Amino acid sequence: MLPAVSTRHLPSLPRFADARPIHQATPVPIRPHLKGHEVRTAAQQGWDRLKNGELLVAAEADGFDVLLTTDKNMRYQQNLAGRKIAVVVLGMQQWPSLEPHVRLVVEAVNAAIPGSYTEVDLPS
Numbered sequence: 001m002l003p004a005v006s007t008r009h010l011p012s013l014p015r016f017a018d019a020r021p022i023h024q025a026t027p028v029p030i031r032p033h034l035k036g037h038e039v040r041t042a043a044q045q046g047w048d049r050l051k052n053g054e055l056l057v058a059a060e061a062d063g064f065d066v067l068l069t070t071d072k073n074m075r076y077q078q079n080l081a082g083r084k085i086a087v088v089v090l091g092m093q094q095w096p097s098l099e100p101h102v103r104l105v106v107e108a109v110n111a112a113i114p115g116s117y118t119e120v121d122l123p124s
Helices: 028-033 052-061 095-111
Strands: 005-009 019-022 037-041 066-069 086-090 117-120
Touching: 028 095, 052 066, 066 095, 086 095, 095 117
Parallel strands: 019 066, 066 086, 086 117
Antiparallel strands: 005 019, 005 037
16 A cells, blocks of 8 residues: 555645645555645654544644545545545546546545545546
8 A cells, every 4th residue: 555645735725725644545646736735645644554533533633634545435434524624535546547537636635625525536
């Protein structure tokens, strides 16, 4: 699995978009496409051994706004009600398949609002 990543928006963008954690198995090459965001991996944050619920708590506590993940089961495994952090789920984790559709991911990340859950369905 690839390391999770977190991002924070730069001041020129809406406040909510400040932080984006990227979860394990999320393709790290997506980082440069998230312009205007500070992107951090879970490993960079010392979170690489945390489970989903612990990762959500840690990311919220550190001020991250969005968790970018490939774990489609997260909404069934975690209580997302009342969360400050948004969750954006990618429909695939292999970068060569994801790269042609990266715009859809960037749009979902930029549109995320506190507590939202969004699955980005990518064409195959």
